[in-house]
Amino acid sequence: MHDSSPAPVPGTSPSPVPGTSPAPVPGTSPASRVPYRFERTSGASEVHARFDTLASGEESGQVVSVAGRCMLVRRQGRLVFATLRDASGSVQLFARSGVTEDLEGFSKLSLGDWVGASGQVMKTRRGELSVEVATWELLAEARRPFGDKWHGVSDVETRFRQREVDLWANERSREVLLLRSRVVESLRRRLWDRGFVEVETPMLHPIPGGALAKPFVTHHEALDCDLFLRIAPELYLKRLVVGGFDKVFEMGRVFRNEGISPRHNPEFTILELYQAYADYTDLMILVEELVSALAGELTGSAVVSYQGRQVDLSPPWRRATLSELVGEATGEEVDVHTPLADLRRLAGSVGIEAEPAWGSGKLLLEIYEKAAEGELWGPVLVLDFPAEVSPLARRHRSDPDLAERFEVIVAGRELANAFSELVDPDDQRARFVAQAEARARGDAEAMAVDEEYLRALEHGLPPTAGLGIGVDRLAMLLADVANIREVIAFPTLRPER
RNA sequence: GCGCCUCUAGCUCAAUGGCAGAGCAACGGACUCUUAAUCCGCAGGUUGGGGGUUCGACUCCCCCGGGGCGCACCA
Numbered sequence: 001m002h003d004s005s006p007a008p009v010p011g012t013s014p015s016p017v018p019g020t021s022p023a024p025v026p027g028t029s030p031a032s033r034v035p036y037r038f039e040r041t042s043g044a045s046e047v048h049a050r051f052d053t054l055a056s057g058e059e060s061g062q063v064v065s066v067a068g069r070c071m072l073v074r075r076q077g078r079l080v081f082a083t084l085r086d087a088s089g090s091v092q093l094f095a096r097s098g099v100t101e102d103l104e105g106f107s108k109l110s111l112g113d114w115v116g117a118s119g120q121v122m123k124t125r126r127g128e129l130s131v132e133v134a135t136w137e138l139l140a141e142a143r144r145p146f147g148d149k150w151h152g153v154s155d156v157e158t159r160f161r162q163r164e165v166d167l168w169a170n171e172r173s174r175e176v177l178l179l180r181s182r183v184v185e186s187l188r189r190r191l192w193d194r195g196f197v198e199v200e201t202p203m204l205h206p207i208p209g210g211a212l213a214k215p216f217v218t219h220h221e222a223l224d225c226d227l228f229l230r231i232a233p234e235l236y237l238k239r240l241v242v243g244g245f246d247k248v249f250e251m252g253r254v255f256r257n258e259g260i261s262p263r264h265n266p267e268f269t270i271l272e273l274y275q276a277y278a279d280y281t282d283l284m285i286l287v288e289e290l291v292s293a294l295a296g297e298l299t300g301s302a303v304v305s306y307q308g309r310q311v312d313l314s315p316p317w318r319r320a321t322l323s324e325l326v327g328e329a330t331g332e333e334v335d336v337h338t339p340l341a342d343l344r345r346l347a348g349s350v351g352i353e354a355e356p357a358w359g360s361g362k363l364l365l366e367i368y369e370k371a372a373e374g375e376l377w378g379p380v381l382v383l384d385f386p387a388e389v390s391p392l393a394r395r396h397r398s399d400p401d402l403a404e405r406f407e408v409i410v411a412g413r414e415l416a417n418a419f420s421e422l423v424d425p426d427d428q429r430a431r432f433v434a435q436a437e438a439r440a441r442g443d444a445e446a447m448a449v450d451e452e453y454l455r456a457l458e459h460g461l462p463p464t465a466g467l468g469i470g471v472d473r474l475a476m477l478l479a480d481v482a483n484i485r486e487v488i489a490f491p492t493l494r495p496e497r
Numbered sequence: 498g499c500g501c502c503u504c505u506a507g508c509u510c511a512a513u514g515g516c517a518g519a520g521c522a523a524c525g526g527a528c529u530c531u532u533a534a535u536c537c538g539c540a541g542g543u544u545g546g547g548g549g550u551u552c553g554a555c556u557c558c559c560c561c562g563g564g565g566c567g568c569a570c571c572a
Contacts, residue, residue: 149521
């Protein structure tokens with residue numbers, strides 16, 4: 001690892017690239033003179049927790065070392081006040097002649113510079129808790145300007161292209177990403193506590209499956225074959241159930257080669273869980289409990305405010321069948337058995353251009369999505385989707401044209417999708433074939449026949465229920481943000497040119 | 498992919514078709530208890546790029562690029 005004469009790194013040029021400034025002599029730039037480590041004793045919030053009770057003007061005599069980024073500098077003659085921010089919060093640095101070494105240098109700190117400072121904790125005469133700087137070190141120089149100290153950075157493009165700037169300049173951005181982190185952590189902990197085993201399944205799939213979506217294609221050189229970035233982990237997770245993992249989950253990235261919108265990023269995080277011996281009614285209870293508990297834990301209440309409206313996530317949630325909701329939205333009582341012609345007419349009346357190949361199930365789904373879904377503030381458990389549009393879900397025990405499937409709708413958007421899993425390999429094959437036919441007719445999002453998965457089913461999948469939750473969407477709900485990019489550290493943007 | 502909106506100094510924003518400006522940041526100076534906002538001074542721009550109309554374009558028109566929102570598609 002540490003050759004004395006390292007080989008040239010491929011891709012680097014031995015001579016300076018024309019048009020770029022010459023590389024500085026190694027070891028001489030300011031950035032190379034900063035220390036290799038800094039011994040910090042306290043975070044900013046910890047200093048406040050321990051010393052906020054000091055009286056104005058009181059000196060604690062207790063020395064701490066803090067480190068962070070200089071967000072504000074106020075010079076007052078031979079006094080310098082600086083606001084130091086670290087991951088936990090902010091604390092003021094107070095530098096003065098006779099106490100602070102190299103006060104001259106300290107007074108030249110720029111906004112954005114990283115500093116480590118040691119000194120006693122005291123409270124100024126004006127009552128601001130401060131570290132009275134005795135010794136300090138520059139830990140990183142901010143060579144680039146940092147944005148407006150009052151307005152921060154609000155340019156959306158800068159915020160998402162240079163998230164590191166956004167995160168320092170805008171406290172809210174930090175809070176939102178921190179909340180997302182807690183959502184992920186809490187989901188994991190709650191599932192572990194319930195006995196679910198966390199697993200990891202392939203991201204590179206020979207056949208994209210488990211959802212209806214257009215995949216990204218990539219190529220494996222050694223195998224000389226195309227592979228697809230996964231659009232869902234579903235099929236592999238159910239194969240693990242076949243293998244004996246009776247409660248499994250995976251939380252991870254999936255990739256869908258579709259449009260970008262305030263609610264869609266090409267890569268997003270999904271939580272999928274599978275529980276053997278359970279059906280979709282068990283998962284209704286589970287999803288209600290998970291989401292309401294998360295809201296309580298992370299926002300303090302199961303009633304959350306989203307975009308100016310209240311959402312009461314306390315269980316039980318409203319349960320309504322898809323047909324009922326279509327009826328409410330259109331005033332027409334229809335279901336999956338309604339004659340095709342009537343469904344076509346209804347579809348047309350709500351502004352859908354129905355394709356000739358669509359069956360009654362597809363028509364009903366389209367009508368629901370166009371006329372009903374967006375109006376549901378929720379939370380609502382939308383039950384019993386048509387089997388035709390649910391190729392991996394088990395047929396309803398009381399109606400074979402329906403599937404035992406539900407979606408969770410909150411704020412007009414799908415938050416989760418679940419079903420009693422289709423366990424019959426023959427029926428699964430028939431569903432795959434129907435999908436493949438749709439694919440042959442030009443439906444780029446239809447599934448292909450997955451023989452590997454069918455072979456797994458033939459080894460026996462016990463009664464199983466599966467649930468998928470859009471983690472980004474859940475984070476959006478709890479963080480009360482309207483754009484999915486806010487909850488993704490580095491959302492997809494067109495590359496800079 | 499289509500439609501609408503938007504792009505001015507490092508940041509946040511101004512400027513009837515008529516000399517491109519302010520605040521903050523930066524830079525130089527003053528100030529021993531400040532709290533985004535002290536005072537004085539000094540700089541800072543191919544107004545996203547290109548073309549057109551005009552005596553004159555940040556402003557009007559066209560093309561291109563980035564971004565936002567909506568539609569479509571989906572979670």
